[in-house]
Amino acid sequence: MATVIKTFYKNQDLLYKLLLIAVCSVLIVYFLPKSGKFQYDFQKGFPWANENLYADEDFAILKSEETLAQEREEIRSQAFLYFDYDEKVMQDAIARYEDSFSGVFKDSLVTNVSKSRLKDFGRDLLKDIYATGIAKEKPTFDASRLVYLKKGSEVTQVNLGQIYEADDVSSELQRRLNQSPYASYKNLFLQVFYDSIEPNVVYNATFTENAITAELSQVSPTRGVVTKGSRIIARGELVEGEALQKMISLKAKYETQNFSDSRYNWIVVGYVVLVVLALVMLLLFIRNYRIKVYENNTQVTFILFNILLMVLLTTAVVKFNPAYVYAVPLCILPLIIKAFFDARLGLFTHVITILLLGFIVPDSFEYFFLQVIAGIVTILSTQELYKRANLFISVGQITLIYIIAYFAFNSIHQGGVENLAWENLGLFVLAGLATLFVQPLIYIYEKIFGLVSDVSLLELSDTNSKLLKQLADKAPGTFHHSLNVANLSEAAANEIGANAMLVRVGALYHDIGKMNNPTDFTENQATGINVHDDLSPKESARIIIDHVIDGIEIARKNNLPDRVIDFIRTHHGTSTVHYFYMKEKAVNEDAVITDFQYPGPLPFSKETAILMMADSVEAASKSLKNPTSILIDSFVEKIVKKQMDDGQYLNADITFKEIQQVKKILKKKLVNIYHLRVEYPE
Structure with a gap:
């Protein structure tokens, strides 16, 4: 029994995810249509790609909607x-x-x-x-x-x-x-x-x-019969005219027939298997490529919740009137996932959702094509969601893509645009406008799930915020240092394609722990009096190291998001307060290096790694007496190499090439900061 409990406790995260998938699958299948799914997929105007199709039994040929409308009129x-x-x-x-x-x-x-x-x-x-x-x-x-x-x-x-x-x-x-x-x-x-x-x-x-x-009630919906054994459509024949009506009739006959309990149960089992398979594929993608998201159950729940929400919304619209299915603003989904995570996960989640909706919507191929193209455009066109102009531009592009693709499909089916249903264009415009609801929805999700989007990061980057104003008042030197680090980090992040807004905010708040004892840090010692002159190296090291713990406490007290607190925790990694360690070692050969080490953890992302480099380089640059381009170059190389040799970037998903690009930007920015010019001979 104890072994079972221990195994359960050890695998509780996995069990939670499996339970979450099971619940989502049951809810999705519950709302799916329970009629049998026609085994053949066909599109009007396209050639029949399968073998010759023959009737297994007699069935009536349904009249087309145009014919029925003409008879009724x-x-x-x-x-x-x-x-x-x-x-x-x-x-x-x-x-x-x-x-x-x-x-x-x-x-x-x-x-x-x-x-x-x-x-x-x-x-x-x-x-x-x-x-x-x-x-x-x-x-x-x-x-x-x-x-x-x-x-x-x-x-x-x-x-x-x-x-x-x-x-x-x-x-x-x-x-x-x-x-x-x-x-x-x-x-x-x-x-x-x-x-x-x-x-x-x-x-x-x-x-x-x-x-x-x-x-009107006496009007027969059928005309003629396809007898058993007769050919319905031949391989390569265009699906149009009489052949189209026969296929539509066969599909309708299959999907409206009454199934026995046994066959109904098999249909439900089939739906469950396919839905579970799709959701498991999404979970595997997250585990393999977004491990931090996978390890956070709240974030996994958030992603599956949005998929479920879109499926239920689309199902409700289809049950009300299938003609309105394109009014559902499905492109909100990749926008939201991208706002909280990244574009790749947003697109993958969007595609999985569309696959699930293929069981519900009419003309599933057209729907899949339109929504995938619209989702790709959404991901590509919205680079900075916190800029309102970008969102409006994205909405316009999404609507335009919908309309262009609709024109193309209508041309294929009708051989022209004479019979274009203009009301569908209105549905596309409505879906585009509804996408603007993503902004308030992001705010709601932030409050419910505790997530952080670029919109919130933009608010946190305001130097007039309460916490940053306190930092500027209590520790002006640290505040100035944080601004410089933020500028360096943002430029480096832009260079390697990292989240520039996130690293900028992390840089602004990374040293807020110094507010508790600002004069213990040299950048705030305006009087020239250094308190460390009267302290032992070990005590001085402890004061320096504690600014990380103090920063975390201040951040939590002021409700800063965990994504920002991560920068406070990791900006020194497990590095050593080298100056005081060497000072202690000079008088005590048995000095323990762990007494002079930061608690960590190590940087675990590109953004946190960038901040560590920028923070170390900017702080150390103050010690340069007469900086030159060559001196700055060797100085940056030395600091970053030391961090790499200490294994500070082992947990960060940053490549050696990207580190070289970051160093290049840091050198360039430092040269600009010190206004270095070419020395001319007298």
Whole structure:
């Protein structure tokens, strides 16, 4: 039992990572579609690369979306319109006509014609107008469109143009009266009609739409059948037209069939294996190439959390509407990973995430191509994320790449850009704009996971910050030294491609421990009094060495990030306070060198190694009486060689070539600092 506990404790980091992968895999698979995955991958307009494909069983050929849309539109354009005809309104209108006729057609106004004949003529004209009905307003369809007039339980079929619109009744009455033998009585008739006529027909939009819906439901989604054993597509044949519809039909049949419990379980097992495989590959990449990230469980959790977040976000969008999948700002992922780690890890994580999303999104090849290209552009275009202009430029480039690639794919599929879906371009622009959310997201992640991005480093590099102002007030010499070291380190980091912002911040804070006892260090001894003259070499060495421990305590008290504290811990490595050691050895042959050594650890990165070189060189340069280019050259070489001989850079991932480049920059900068000029003969 004790052995098991010991083994568990020894491997707890690995077990945590495996548990993390298991949890992420379960969550991802849970949200994946559980239908079977079609075994063939095909793209419209591309040749069929596999062997001839034959049908294993009969299956129906689905109609294309264009064909179905055309059929639906034809049904809508030819469907009957339904109007409700109110006979009571007509009867009331005739009654009002008869009541007002006598009052308008007075005996003094009617001559040469029987009054009853005039009344009968007007009544017949009114009935004729009401025969097909009068509508207050009609829907805007063709006049020849067939209409059903519903008069109680009776239905009459007429054309839409036969139904009068209220605004047109006046002109129709005038036309008929002008053509009648009673044209001289037109104004009297119109007066009676205006007082009598009211609309009696209403368009029944609900009944019409229900009838259309019923007809649409009868539209068959298929046309014809592919019989068992017949060829679906031949090798080398272009996937378009009839062949494309057959492939789409076969894929739909496979993915919508009902699986037995056993087959469903195998599908889930397959998904789990593939997802776990992808996440394990990412973990192996981190272990082999980013060992510091691998050893930090918080950082590993952060990376997998972002992958999971993107998968869940994309899944939600696809379930809502697959057409909106390109509105998901997937390029936020490589930006965030690059902001906290580096570009290579950002791109690898991005590719793994896209591979997982291939199970979810439609047209997975196009999606993969677009997102990988966009991710590469994101990594290449955003060099300094803390500069807002760079982020806007990157967003513009990402959007442009999306649009260009979309144009290309549309040209391949459609043979032109006539049928370009312009709304997709809007989705690309939306995804680009949503990428700007990376800035507040970085801030949130810094607070949740305790990570440090270049944006935070930029804030820490402000010399007006509280801690640096304290350093300038209490230890002005140390502050000036730190500024010089920061400038040297930043230039060297830029030369070898290291994180210049990180090493600059580390240099600014590396000696803050000297604030506790500033006059114990020569750069702050303005009066010329050296306290070490009255101390033993061992005591003096202990005071000097303790500034590292004091610096770490001050940094933690002021909530400096661990990445910055690492520079405080490592800027002297395990080197020796040589001056006091030799002074002690002069009076005590048995002097123990470990009493005069810094506790370490050794520098473990390019940035911490650069700071060690720059700090040692800058501090020692103050001892040069009459510096010359040759003297500075040999002086830098001597200091760095001593550090290399002591093994100070063994744990740092810095090459010998890069060390040579750093030395070259340090020499150049020191020459500039001391303003060395060529000496001219008198």
